[in-house]
Amino acid sequence: MIEIKLPDGKLLKFEKPTKVKEIAAKISKSLEKNAVGAIFNGEIIDLHTPITQSGEIRILTAKDPESLEILRHSAAHLLAKAVKNLYGKEAVKLGIGPATEEGFYYDFDLPETISQEDLEKIEREMERIVKEKEPFRREVISREKARELFKDDKYKLELLEAIPEDEEVSIYWLGDDFFDLCKGPHVEHAGQIKAFKLLSTAGAYWRGDSRNKMLQRIYGTAFWKKKELEEHLHRLEEAKKRDHRVIGKQLDLFGIYEEAGPGLVFWHPKGAVIRQEIEKWVEEEHRKRGYERIYTPHIMKAELWKTSGHYNFYRENMFFVPVVEHDEEERLGNEEVPLTCSEIEKAHWYAVKPMNCPGHILIYKSQPRSYRELPIRYFEFGTVYRYEKSGSLHGLLRVRGFTQDDGHIFCRPDQLKEEIQGVMDYILELLKVFKLDYVINVGTKPEKYIGSDEAWEHATKALIDALEERGFEYNIVEGDGAFYGPKIDIAVLDAIGRKWDGPTIQVDFNLPERFDLSYVDKDGQKKRPVMVHRAIMGSIERFIGLLIEHYAGLFPTWLAPVQAVVIPVSDKFLDYADKVYRKLKEAGIRVELDDESAKVGYKIRKAETQKIPYMLIVGAKEKESGTVSVRSKREGELGAMTIQEFLDKILTEIKEKR
């Protein structure tokens, strides 16, 4: 007897394995018609998968977001079939083709390169199959048969071998001339895939391993309705307008110059204002939370990085600086090369810091520490340089030189949990001020690690407890911890939903050991402190990049590079405009005077596109009454108010970080 529990608690009983479609039919006629799949015991299945055991079911229709996975997975198969039809069944080898959060993709291995223009051709072939309404059909087969069917398809064979012995092997047919090794789920027939679009091609390593061959990946997306597809594409277009690289240029916030090198950021005056405002605030918040401000050098001896382990583990990402006695004789006729071989041989090396921890450690170590001093919390805006792979660079979000709001807490093991909680609270307070979207990930013990299992357990528990006690949602990412300790990473979302790690809390058992850190405990014994690396924003560059996208360039007034602009309606009122300008300037407002001899409309447009929060229009009326006519970027026209009234308004806004 199979007992199926429905979402409303009702129980349906079946004598033999039953397909979802039949279960839906039992519930209602309309559900039978609208059902596209189901979630059974937490797993998405399609209409024709027989249910062989008792459990809970929720029938999915096109209205349920989960049903998109079924549609998109089917669209991936449809794509694969179309590519095989067009490029030859023999020539095309299939990789994998799953549904993703935003759509689907399929990986192909074929001799020709698929170009962006080819996508239209493939789409047309897909549409042809859709018109034919070719059916999807599931077939459970034996391993032997599977090996036979896929004997010419090395990728599928590899996938087949990876299926656990106790799991059944299924293939899905699309029509009668295409099948794919697949667990499902799928729609009933291709005719249901009405709204889809192929978006882009890209390379992707087989099984995500850079040692493997790179396959050609085609990305696409699919929706149940054409309108939903159009809306999605429109949203993507809109999101692209929020791209911090685009806005950064429009608002003249920062630049990255070929002459200087990739991934090296130049903050222009307006971007520098934003950065400085944030730094001022963050610095003050650290002080309030018991951190001591420090500064450490940008280059330090290579030997130090050997002690810390970075030289071994991180060398390929580090910039090195040789210090040499120049050999003038050997240099003759060799001006092109900065150093000759023998100079390099004799050089002693410094490294540009890729991290700030060793610097902080040296300060901790500079004198004996008592248990009474702990926790010691050091903080600096530490600018680090990392030689990131060229392909990973991305505007402000992934750079080679960046500044961390970096802090290190040296504490006793019994203080660990409280310290983590303090940092966690701080991070979330900060994210709240900016109203950023984020996800919390906990990285646990990786395969290669140092430190005792007990220490790991203690630290991991401390991290998780800190989250649990505050009731935060989080994901455990098994094995994602650093080799030296577990961590909490907080990923902030960019305009198109990509996740970027920012705030982080990392427990470290390694460095205290390597640098032989100690404190004298109550009992007079030397003990090893625990170290917590933490950053509240992470990298200031990345954080501001994310803020630009988050605000689409319209920064809250406290951060706006220009907070107000005074616009005289004609040159005749320049004198009064200047008076207003001076008054605001005196009050500490970042204000500009638009003294260009142009029409009001033009000046307002200019201020609007520069996303200046307040425009103060002044003419005869205002001069007469000593007022300003206020137009707010956010709230529209606010009418006339006295200069003082406006000052009160904007100063409050700035103070409250709005």
Place this chain on the structure above:
RNA sequence: GCUGGCGUAGCUCAGUCGGCAGAGCGGGGCACUCGUAAUGCCCAGGUCGGGGGUUCAAGUCCCCCCGCCAGCACCA
């Protein structure tokens, strides 16, 4: 780093088959003295990413390098 695409004025972009480098915005000047998202006219601005090659002739075709974009890999 890998796969594919791209690189023309400060910005956004056009440039056909290899045949005299263009537009709009922005910048400068002049006129207009203006009331809530673009006033008009004039002017300046280019080593067509860099180097090499093919050709009578290269922005355009070929090769190498640099940089950028998408994705993959990486991300202490």
